[in-house]
Amino acid sequence: MRPDILKGVLGLEADVILRDAKVYGYELTNWxxxxxxxxxxxGSTVTGCAYLVQSVEEEYKLAY
Incomplete structure (x- = not known):
């Protein structure tokens, strides 16, 4: 997700901090x-970025 979209979904004023991330043992497909x-x-990996969710409220906003 683009940082500006994530910022809007979460309703944040400050820029979000993303970090490089890898998930091992998974693959991506289109749905x-x-x-x-x-x-x-x-041994398969998916690379991308991660955001540290700051609250339960943020978690719910990203889940639905």
Whole structure:
């Protein structure tokens, strides 16, 4: 997700801090217009970025 979109979804005034991240043992596939994470082969990786959720409220905003 682009940082400006994440900032808007969460309703934040300050810029979000993203860090590089890797998830091991998963792969990406298309699910309609969206990307979906699913179990992959051993050793497979998905690279991207991560945001440290600051509250339960932020978690709910990202989940729905």
């Amino acid at each position: 309609g217009q969206y990307k979906a994470l699913f179990d992959g082969e051993t």
